[in-house]
Amino acid sequence: MSIINEPVLNIIVVGFHHKKGCQVEHCYPELVPGRPTELPPAWRHLPALALPDGSHNYLSDTIFFNLPGLTEPDHTVYGISCFRQIPVEQVAQKTEDMTRSSVQKSVCVVCRAPLFGRLAVKMELVVRAWFLQADFSQTKLLEDAYKHLNSCPVQIDQTLEGLSVMRLIDNWRHKALLLFKLLLLRRKVLMYGSPAGPLSTALLTLVSLLPRCLEHGLTKAANVVLSRPLSPIILDEEKDTIDSGHILNNDEPYVNGSTQSEELTPKETGNMLEEKDRVSRQSFDETILSDVVDRQDLGDQGREKCHSIGEKYKTQKIVTEAQQSPTMARDMSVDGLYNLTRQIDQTECGLPFPLFEDGYLCLPYLSLQYLDLLSDSAVQGFVVGASNVLFKQKRQLFDVLVELNEMRIETSDLMLRRQLALGTEDLRFADHVVRHGATQGDEWIREQFSSYLIYLLRTSLLPEGSREMDSYNAQFMSAFKATPAYQQWLKTTNNGDIEAFANLMPVHPFSGQLSVADMKLKFAHTMSTTEGGRKVSAAVASTGRAVATTSRAVGGALSHARGALSGWWSALTAPAAEPCTATDPATDARDDDDNKKQLPAATDPDPPDKSIEDAASNVGKIQVV
Template sequence: MSVISDPVISIIVVGFHHKKGCQVEHCYPELVAGRPMELPTAWRHLPALALPDGSHNYLSDIIFFTLPGLSEPEHTVFGISCFRQIPVEQVVLKTEDMTRSSVQKSVCVICRAPLFGRLAIKLELVVRAWFLQGDFSQTKLLEDAFKHLNNCPIQMDQMLEGLSVQRLIENWRHKALLLFKLLLLRKKVLIYGAPAGSVSAALLSVLSLLPLCVEKGLNRAANVILSRPLSPIFVDNEQTLNNIDTGTEIMESYVNGSEQNDELSQKENENMREEKDRVSRQSFDENVLTDVVDRQELTSGREKCHSIGEKYKSQKPLLDAQQSPTMARDMSVDGLCNLTGQINQAECGFPLSLFQEGYLCLPYLSLQYLDWLADPAVEGFVVGASNVLFKQKRQLFDVLVELNEMRIETSDLTLKRQLVLSTEDLRFADHVVRHGMTQGDGWIRDQFTSYLIYLLRTSLLPGIYILCFP
């Protein structure tokens, strides 16, 4: 098992100033020589990621995000931000800028590998102890934590710690498979909810269902050559893009159980055009959200969008004897999973080449990145957001995932067809839902790995487009 040495690049303190907003208060070690409170240009929006929108409504939160590398522009680095808020009376040494009733600060760890859950647990303990000091000018505790984290080698198999797919299956049930298929289709997906920490954690939990995706598949998840010079992402004009991996193209063609380039009927095409026209005409002015009457009109308009997976709404699990015999799967079918467990995942092309060539994975985005998503170089993305302005810009994304409401919406009729769960899909999802709570995270991930391997195998068979489970 490979070991990651010196995983932490820097530890950064971000505070909220009543006039200047979010700003860096300390970096260790310094990222800009001689300027401990300054960030490199490519990371200039890090303070807004560390102190997300709406964070003042919570006493604490942990947010995950990604940034482009500094020394290697084609490499992605990973951020864990631990936010806390305490009453100003608990601060021993007050400063002139503490004019509000509470003090909000966030401590970020920037690391070379996606050690989200692993480092989040340790960072939370460090931040709690630092706040108990009541003197934020004393940063020795944070500097000692930086050294300690780098002196504790971490193994590759520890990257998935803290990313609970059990909770994902418990909340989303059969619709978890819809989220899984969305990733394979490489669409523009916005996951919206609050608080920001829950959004970023849920997004990464879905990613962890893809074999080796979190461990090895996010190396270019925050990197793209943008056409706008003021973009927050590093731009290297000498960098060239390669063709999309052919395996990914096959997945896009067969992920729904049939080829995606089937021609739609004339009536469906007309419906699609009408739907796109309606969405483009729909206005989401911020003032509407403050008016009760207009808000009801907005809600009724939004419901015209196609909601995916409504017939798979969460329900109380039925007893085995009450379930339909056509849906029941005996545990002995795990023999299929055991067979695929003997396959070398690297030989299957895992991790799939999803997050590259203009397709991005950003577990959390602040409002500063809103217009950036419209850049022509951004071909697709899966991003998390907690600011309502993201949700209002429907022209920027193909699919809206309402995390708190557990709702998936799209105005694309073709995409809706592609995401319909077949009978075989429902059998698989039913098996995972019924047994996942007792079998654990590892078992659930093994089931999805097996599903994906059989899906890849099926895509290579001429004339057979449906993934079959006994």
């Protein structure tokens, strides 16, 4: 187990000045000798990261971010900023620049390892004690905290502490797999939400699903040689009115930022950022398509073949019957998937996957000063978090917008939608994780995604056009294999010559015959992830309310009809039930034959919206008895 000694590089205090904006007030140890309030040029925008946009709306928050290293420019360092805000009346030693109704400060630690969750817990306690002193000129407590943190060696596996993938799966459900596959394509992804703390935590939690990536795969996640410098810092005269989203009013109210429901509205704070967000979202939706494509595109899409055209599949290595994996369809046990890959050394498989290299950035939080970074020619792609509405309005800078607060994924790239469409096997895997994740825990969920990636990499070594690739979506596999990260992985593993792969079947771990449960699962996924599906769901819900209202006047007949309608809808949208493993083989054979005749092929993973027209027509044919 790898041990990290002296993980903390610096501890920095950032305050908010009513005229100068965010500024460094103390740094230990000093980065610029003899000037404890100055930062080197590479970190000149650190104050804006430590005090994020809109932080004045919250009493406290904890923000994570990445920066390029100073002594080793090719390596990334990691920042944890703990923000607090108290009324000025509670400050014992006031200074002349405290002219506002509250005092806002952040204590930021910069460390050499991504110990985000572990250090955040300790720093929150330190910052709370420092604020209770009510004298910000006394920094001995912070210096003692720096020495204490460096006196305790930590293990590399402690980097996953505080990043709950259970919460991620509970929020995004089946779409968590879609986000996971989106990362592998190295596209330009903007994750937008507020406040900045939960935003940066959610982004890092998503990255932690990639095996060994958070521990060893972010060393170059913030390193890129820009073709031009970033925009200069705003002049002091301009900061008199606004500074990175902070509205400089003297009587600014504040609330506790521990929950998003306590966020102040624009009317209560005088802050117009939320109002601008609402207006920009309306104009944004008019110009960029959401989860659904129009009917004309659907018609063209339905006539296309999803599988690649290539030479006839030939196995690279002969696999005996004893080496083949057991049944891996929808009756997968809780530990079944992990048991198939637990003997495989992830390091031997080339993991962590070399994703965040060669100009592909991972930045959990970005302030407005970094807006020019996203358009630089040296940046090949990114996954970044932002809470400022101006990032959303620059939609030409990114390929995908992930709305964290609304749990929505938007893109105008039709080809990307086709690449990310989840087929039957992918939906089975996602449903397996959703059903068991809440009871099995974070480690179990990460093991499932690790096994999924191992199977995906094993299947990618098959010749082009192999039908086994269709289970992962043939268009996704083609795009994935064309990425620089995949090419680098081939070089690292000598074109996939991995001994552990010899006994691993190149298939999707959830391959198997189609069933009615699969159709229900795909229909439920369509209803929850597409614009058309949401409209149908809303129509059914409004119909149920109308029937309920009418039933009071007509009597029990319509109430019975409403129950039948609700029961029909619940049966369609309910998650797939656990199948019974002890069944009659003859009955299973007859069911499989019927399914082959009635159900579409599983090898053509069309986008989820493809079935929305059939779903809408079926709703119109309901007969209430």
